[in-house]
Amino acid sequence: MQLTRKAVALMAFMLLGSNVAVQAQNSKMELSVEKIMRDPKWIGTSPSNVFWSEDGKKIYFSWNPDGNKQDSLYSVSADGKNLKKVSPQERRSLPGQRGEYNRAETKKVYEKNGDIFLYDIKSGKAQQVTNTVERESNPDFSHDEQKVVYMRDGNLFAWSINNGQLKQLTDFKKGRKPASETKDAQREWLKEQQLALLQIVRDRKAEEDATKQQQKLEAPSRPKEIYIEEKFVNNVVLGPGERFITYQLINRPKNAKTAIVPNFVTASGYTEDINTRTKVGDAQTATELFVYDTQRDTAYAITMKDVEGIYEQPAYLQQPEANSTASADGKTKKQEPRAAAIFGPYWSDNGKYAVVVARAQDNKDRWIMKLDPATGKLTVLDRQRDEAWINGPGISYGPGDIGWMPDNERVWFHSEESGYSHLYAVNVSNGQKKALTSGKYEVSDVRMSDDKKSFYFTANKVHPGEKHFYRMPVNGGEVVQLTSMAGAHEVQLSPDEKNLAIRYSFSNKPWELYVMDNKKGAKPKQVTQSLTEEFKSYNWREPEVISYKAQDGADVYARVYQPENPTQNGPAVVFVHGAGYLQNAHKWWSSYFREYMFHNFLVDQGYTVLDIDYRGSAGYGRDVRTGIYQFMGGKDLSDHVDGAKLLVDKYKVDPKRIGIYGGSYGGFITLMAMFTEPDVFAAGAALRSVTDWAHYNHGYTSNILNTPYTDSTAYTKSSPIYYAEGLKGALLIAHGMVDTNVHFQDVVRLSQRLIELGKDNWELAVYPVEDHGFTEPASWTDEYKRIFKLFEENLKERK
Incomplete structure (x- = not known):
C-alpha cells in the first residue's frame, strides 16, 4: 500500500508529538540554590487555618492557588464539592472563629473588632452585645448560661441574655489603697480614747453609723474596690452561683534588664533600638491567684504553703534538708515555699467542684489540685515531679489540656508518668487515678465528643514519624485509628461529628485539604490541588x-x-x-x-x-x-x-x-x-x-x-x-x-x-x-x- 504525501506528513507529526510527550514525562527540573530559595509561592500555597461553619455545611480555609500577594478565604461543602473563593460580603458576615459555646452548643459568644457578639447557631443570626469605643474581650457564658461575661478595661462585666441588663462584677484599681482608708495605730488609739471619755462623741458616732448603714441598704450594690498596686489582672473567672470570682495578679519586675538589638537599616536613616527580652536568670514575672468572695465582700490570696512538695528543693541544689535552712546566726529556720504559678480554676459542669493546675517556677513540679474557694484550701490530686523539667504534649495549663469527665467527679489530664505523654483521670473526692491510654507513643490534641462517650486525639502510635487521628471510649478501652495514609493528619471535626476536615501531608508532598467520613476505613477525598507545575516537574x-x-x-x-x-x-x-x-x-x-x-x-x-x-x-x-x-x-x-x-x-x-x-x-x-x-x-x-x-x-x-x-x-x-x-x-x-x-x-x-x-x-x-x-x-x-x-x-x- 502506498501512503499519500499528506498521510506521511500526518504520521510524522504524530510521532514527533509522541516523542515530545515522552521527553516531557522524563524531563526533570534541574535544581539550583537560586530556584529553591525563591519566594515559596513558586511551590504553591497549601491550605491553612481550616475551620467548619457553625452549621457544619461548609469548611472554610485560607488558600492562595493563584499566587497572589496574600491568601484568600475559600470554602467547600462538607462532601468536598463546590470549592470556591468566599465573597467579601460572606467573609464579613461570618461569626468570629474563636469563641465559647454553651454546653448544648446551640449558642456561641465571641469577640469581633473589639465588640462582643452572641450567635444563635440554628438561625445563623448574631446579636451584638456591645458597641463601644473601649475594647471588650474574653467573652464566655456564666455557669448558669443566663449571662454573657466579658472583660472591659481590666474588669469583669455580665450582660443578661434575657433582659439585656449590664452589671459590673469587679472594680480593680491601680495603685495602693488611699491612706484615708487605711488604719493608723496612733490615730485609732485617739479615736478610742474620745469614745471612752465623752458621751457626746459616742452619741454622734452611733447616729453617723446608723445613717451610713441606711444609705448602704438603699444604695445599689457595687463590687468591692480592689487595689492591685502596679500589678496586672489576668484570667478573671466567675464561679457557679456568682459568689466567687477568681483572678490572677501578675507582678512584672521593675529591676529586670532588657536586652537591646540595634536596627541599622531603617527608613529614618538613624540606628533604632529594639527592646527585646531579659536574659536567663534575670528577675522574673510572679503570679498570684486570688478569690473575691462577693458574699463576704473580701478578697484573699490562694497560697501553696501547705501543698505537698512545695518545700522540696531540686536535686541539683543538693540541699541536705529540704524544709529548713540555717540563718546567719546559726539557728535553723523554716524555708520559704518555692515560687509557683496557679492556673484556673476549672469548674465541673454541675458547679460542685473546682480544680487548679500549678507549676513550680524552678520547672520541677506540676500539681493538679482541688480548690475550696470558700477557705482557699488546696488538695493535691496529682503531682508530677521531674528532676529535669516538666513538659511534653498536652502538659500545659489551659482548658484544652484538662477537663471534666461526664460524671463530674473526675478530671482528665496529660502526664508523662509512664515516660510518654498519656491521658489520665483522677477522682476529686478520693484521689483514685487511672491511666486511660498507655504505650510507647504520645497523645496530643485531645477533645471529648459532644455526647461525652468518646475521646478524640492525635497520636504517633503507628510510628514515631506518623500522626494519626483516633477515637477511644471515654473511660479507656479500644483505641480506633480513623486515618490511614502514612504521614501526618491535622483534623477538624465537623459540628455534628460526622465528618472530618483533614490537612494531610507526606514527606515529599506538601499539605493539602481532604474530607472524610468519621468512620474507620473511610476513604479520604482530596479537595485542594496546591502545587505548581514547576514544583511537580522535579521528582x-x-x-x-x-x-x-x-x-x-x-x-x-x-x-x-x-x-x-x-x-x-x-x-x-x-x-x-x-x-x-x-x-x-x-x-x-x-x-x-x-x-x-x-x-x-x-x-x-x-x-x-x-x-x-x-x-x-x-x-x-x-x-x-x-x-x-x-x-x-x-x-x-x-x-x-x-x-x-x-x-x-x-x-x-x-x-x-x-x-x-x-x-x-x-x-x-x-x-x-x-x-x-x-x-x-x-x-x-x-x-x-x-x-x-x-x-x-x-x-x-x-x-x-x-x-x-x-x-x-x-x-x-x-x-x-x-x-x-x-x-x-x-x-x-x-x-x-x-x-x-x-x-x-x-x-x-x-x-x-x-x-x-x-x-x-x-x-x-x-x-x-x-x-x-x-x-x-x-x-x-x-x-x-x-x-x-x-x-x-x-x-x-x-x-
Missing part, C-alpha cells in the same frame, strides 16, 4: 526513615537522602534541626521545607544527607526529651557523632569528608561539633546560633540548664564560646543583625574570641535586615550559596 525524594543505636544504647531516628548511585567514599552532610524540642525525622512535609529541597539538591551533587532527631527532640517520650538536661552539647551532639559513624559504616561515606549544618539550636550543635569533635566534621555552617546559653532567654533555657548563678557548671559545659580553641575545620557563621531571639551579640562575642585565639579558618556572613527567621529570598539565597560553597570546597575531592 522529590522520599527520604528513608531509619533508626540506629547511639553509643549509650538509645534508639535514634533519622532521615537519609542517598544518591541513586552513590560513589564509594563519597561526601556527606549532617543536618541539625532547630528548636531542640522539635521533630524532623518524620514522614510528613517538613517545616524545614527549604532545607528539604536543599538536601535534594545536595544529593543531585553526589552528597549523602543525614537528618537526625537527636536527644532533646519531640515525639519520643520523656527520656529523649530530657536527655540534654544540664548538658546541651552532650548526648545531642554524641548522637550526631554516632550518625557520622553510621554514614561511614553503612553508607560508605569518607570519614574525612563529612560536613554539618543547622540553624538556631542546629547552629549551636554545629558549633559544638566543630569545636569539640573537630576530627569528625571537616566543615560546618552555624546559622543564627546560640554561642553562650547565659545570654539566651529564661523560659527555654532555665528548663534545661537551671540558672547561671545556681548551676554555672551546666552553662559552662553547654556553651560553645568556651570551646572555640578546638576549631580545626572550615567554619561558616551566618546571622541576622536584627535577630530578636538569638541576638547578633552572640556571634559578635564569639568572633572576638576566635580572633583572640588566632583562628583563621572561619568567616562571618551578616544579614542586616533579617530577624531570627529569614524572610527575604535574597538572604536565603546568599546564605545557602555560601553553605554549598563551603561544602564543595571542603568535602569534595580536588581534581
Whole structure:
C-alpha cells in the first residue's frame, strides 16, 4: 500500500508529538540554590487555618492557588464539592472563629473588632452585645448560661441574655489603697480614747453609723474596690452561683534588664533600638491567684504553703534538708515555699467542684489540685515531679489540656508518668487515678465528643514519624485509628461529628485539604490541588526513615537522602534541626521545607544527607526529651557523632569528608561539633546560633540548664564560646543583625574570641535586615550559596 504525501506528513507529526510527550514525562527540573530559595509561592500555597461553619455545611480555609500577594478565604461543602473563593460580603458576615459555646452548643459568644457578639447557631443570626469605643474581650457564658461575661478595661462585666441588663462584677484599681482608708495605730488609739471619755462623741458616732448603714441598704450594690498596686489582672473567672470570682495578679519586675538589638537599616536613616527580652536568670514575672468572695465582700490570696512538695528543693541544689535552712546566726529556720504559678480554676459542669493546675517556677513540679474557694484550701490530686523539667504534649495549663469527665467527679489530664505523654483521670473526692491510654507513643490534641462517650486525639502510635487521628471510649478501652495514609493528619471535626476536615501531608508532598467520613476505613477525598507545575516537574525524594543505636544504647531516628548511585567514599552532610524540642525525622512535609529541597539538591551533587532527631527532640517520650538536661552539647551532639559513624559504616561515606549544618539550636550543635569533635566534621555552617546559653532567654533555657548563678557548671559545659580553641575545620557563621531571639551579640562575642585565639579558618556572613527567621529570598539565597560553597570546597575531592 502506498501512503499519500499528506498521510506521511500526518504520521510524522504524530510521532514527533509522541516523542515530545515522552521527553516531557522524563524531563526533570534541574535544581539550583537560586530556584529553591525563591519566594515559596513558586511551590504553591497549601491550605491553612481550616475551620467548619457553625452549621457544619461548609469548611472554610485560607488558600492562595493563584499566587497572589496574600491568601484568600475559600470554602467547600462538607462532601468536598463546590470549592470556591468566599465573597467579601460572606467573609464579613461570618461569626468570629474563636469563641465559647454553651454546653448544648446551640449558642456561641465571641469577640469581633473589639465588640462582643452572641450567635444563635440554628438561625445563623448574631446579636451584638456591645458597641463601644473601649475594647471588650474574653467573652464566655456564666455557669448558669443566663449571662454573657466579658472583660472591659481590666474588669469583669455580665450582660443578661434575657433582659439585656449590664452589671459590673469587679472594680480593680491601680495603685495602693488611699491612706484615708487605711488604719493608723496612733490615730485609732485617739479615736478610742474620745469614745471612752465623752458621751457626746459616742452619741454622734452611733447616729453617723446608723445613717451610713441606711444609705448602704438603699444604695445599689457595687463590687468591692480592689487595689492591685502596679500589678496586672489576668484570667478573671466567675464561679457557679456568682459568689466567687477568681483572678490572677501578675507582678512584672521593675529591676529586670532588657536586652537591646540595634536596627541599622531603617527608613529614618538613624540606628533604632529594639527592646527585646531579659536574659536567663534575670528577675522574673510572679503570679498570684486570688478569690473575691462577693458574699463576704473580701478578697484573699490562694497560697501553696501547705501543698505537698512545695518545700522540696531540686536535686541539683543538693540541699541536705529540704524544709529548713540555717540563718546567719546559726539557728535553723523554716524555708520559704518555692515560687509557683496557679492556673484556673476549672469548674465541673454541675458547679460542685473546682480544680487548679500549678507549676513550680524552678520547672520541677506540676500539681493538679482541688480548690475550696470558700477557705482557699488546696488538695493535691496529682503531682508530677521531674528532676529535669516538666513538659511534653498536652502538659500545659489551659482548658484544652484538662477537663471534666461526664460524671463530674473526675478530671482528665496529660502526664508523662509512664515516660510518654498519656491521658489520665483522677477522682476529686478520693484521689483514685487511672491511666486511660498507655504505650510507647504520645497523645496530643485531645477533645471529648459532644455526647461525652468518646475521646478524640492525635497520636504517633503507628510510628514515631506518623500522626494519626483516633477515637477511644471515654473511660479507656479500644483505641480506633480513623486515618490511614502514612504521614501526618491535622483534623477538624465537623459540628455534628460526622465528618472530618483533614490537612494531610507526606514527606515529599506538601499539605493539602481532604474530607472524610468519621468512620474507620473511610476513604479520604482530596479537595485542594496546591502545587505548581514547576514544583511537580522535579521528582522529590522520599527520604528513608531509619533508626540506629547511639553509643549509650538509645534508639535514634533519622532521615537519609542517598544518591541513586552513590560513589564509594563519597561526601556527606549532617543536618541539625532547630528548636531542640522539635521533630524532623518524620514522614510528613517538613517545616524545614527549604532545607528539604536543599538536601535534594545536595544529593543531585553526589552528597549523602543525614537528618537526625537527636536527644532533646519531640515525639519520643520523656527520656529523649530530657536527655540534654544540664548538658546541651552532650548526648545531642554524641548522637550526631554516632550518625557520622553510621554514614561511614553503612553508607560508605569518607570519614574525612563529612560536613554539618543547622540553624538556631542546629547552629549551636554545629558549633559544638566543630569545636569539640573537630576530627569528625571537616566543615560546618552555624546559622543564627546560640554561642553562650547565659545570654539566651529564661523560659527555654532555665528548663534545661537551671540558672547561671545556681548551676554555672551546666552553662559552662553547654556553651560553645568556651570551646572555640578546638576549631580545626572550615567554619561558616551566618546571622541576622536584627535577630530578636538569638541576638547578633552572640556571634559578635564569639568572633572576638576566635580572633583572640588566632583562628583563621572561619568567616562571618551578616544579614542586616533579617530577624531570627529569614524572610527575604535574597538572604536565603546568599546564605545557602555560601553553605554549598563551603561544602564543595571542603568535602569534595580536588581534581
